[in-house]
Amino acid sequence: MSCIFKQIQDPISFTYTYIIGDSKTKEVAIIDSVNENYTNYISIIQNNHWTLKYLIETHTHADHITAIKKIKKIFPNTKVLLSNKSLAQYEFTKVQDKDIFYVGDIEFMFFETPGHTTDSISVLINKNRLLTGDCLFIGSCGRTDFQNGNNKDMFNSLNKILLLDDDVLVYPGHDYNNRYVSNIQEEKITNKVLRLKKFEEFEAELNSWKLPPPKKIQESVPANIVGGID
Structure with a gap:
């Protein structure tokens, strides 16, 4: 089984968008699209003759507008997967903790990881690559001071992620220092917020x-609640 895995960084918001799928079946999913880059995603999919099965958002973003609405105009049969806590006002399929979906033979396991927002999720790809959205960053974690963010939820979500195997690769939703990937073991050792084992210390830091x-x-x-802009 060969996995398609593309990581695309938006130069303005430093958001990482991921295109992931099965090279044999040519089915793919887009995770955390950015409105300004939608033509790039469409070109990649069409030029490779891929089928876009899912659009996934790890949470309701506050720093960029999603491209879901524009992408759906080109690929109307694509389904949207969002957290069951999402307040989105458009058609989507709800996912909850430990739900599994397949893109070809590539397994997508969803984890509820609230803290940055109430609807934050992380996605484990084939048990060895974790897309952490704005929960776990390389060397840090997402902020909790808007959109119903919650320090206790973030603390619990990060510790939940740390239960995964040490060699699981970590792919964040953002990075502001041109870092692309880490792993669970490296984050346990080097991530300053993960070294704060007492919640009171963790909360004071954030x-x-x-x-x-x-x-x-x-x-x-407001735009992301309705799937982006026309």
């Missing part, structure tokens, strides 16, 4: 960040 709101939050969240 509360000390005092980050400004995402620049596009006022336009991104």
Whole structure:
């Protein structure tokens, strides 16, 4: 079994979009699309003669607008998979903890990993690659100070991820330092927030960040609730 795996970074929001699938059946999924890049995704799929089976969002994003609406116009039979906690106002299939979907023979196992948002999910691909969205970053974790973020949920979600095998590769939803991949073992050793084993210390660290709101939050969240813009 050969896995299609493409990681595409948006240069503005530093979002990682993933195109993942089965090279034998030519079925793929797009995870965390970005509106400005939708023509690139479509070209990649059409040029390779792939079939787009699923569009997946790891959460309701606040820093960019999804391309779901535009992609669905080109591939109308594609299904959207979102957390069962999602408040999206368009048609989608709900996923919950330990649900498994297949793209060809490639296994997608979903984990509920709230904290950054209530609808945050992570996706384990074939038991060896974890897409962590805005939960676990390389060397850090997602922020919890907007969109019903919750420090306790984040603490629990990160510890849930750490139960996976050490050699599982970690692919984040963002990176601001041109890092593309890590693994569970490396994060256990080097990630500053994962070294904080007491919740009180973890919460104090996250509360000390005092980050400004995402620049596009006022336009991104309403747009993403309806699947993007026309």
